[in-house]
Amino acid sequence: MKLYIVSLLAGILAGAVYALIGVRSPAPPIVALAGLLGMLLGEQGLTVAKRAIQGHSITGAWFASECIPKITGTPPTGAPTEPMPAVPALASASAHDGNKK
Numbered sequence: 263m264k265l266y267i268v269s270l271l272a273g274i275l276a277g278a279v280y281a282l283i284g285v286r287s288p289a290p291p292i293v294a295l296a297g298l299l300g301m302l303l304g305e306q307g308l309t310v311a312k313r314a315i316q317g318h319s320i321t322g323a324w325f326a327s328e329c330i331p332k333i334t335g336t337p338p339t340g341a342p343t344e345p346m347p348a349v350p351a352l353a354s355a356s357a358h359d360g361n362k363k
Contacts, residue, residue, distance in 0.1 A: 265335075302333045 280287055306329040310320055
């Protein structure tokens with residue numbers, strides 16, 4: 263809930279700044295929301311595609327526990343039935359980030 267309040271306050275602040283400098287918002291609200299929804303769906307679409315390419319099954323239970331919470335912003339209700347292994351390139355990159363000074 264706190265995240266939604268902070269997001270709303272950030273939006274109000276941005277709207278106030280737009281009003282102060284006399285600029286209209288960059289997109290009508292419904293267009294902006296449709297664009298944000300498209301971004302969320304595209305992000306999860308790539309997750310599903312990567313999983314399929316790696317030969318893992320894509321079940322409704324996995325999708326509901328792994329993708330739906332990220333699209334809707336709700337906490338996951340359970341663990342995925344078949345966890346997706348970490349991508350080696352990403353795992354090694356994050357390991358090297360901790361060694362930077």
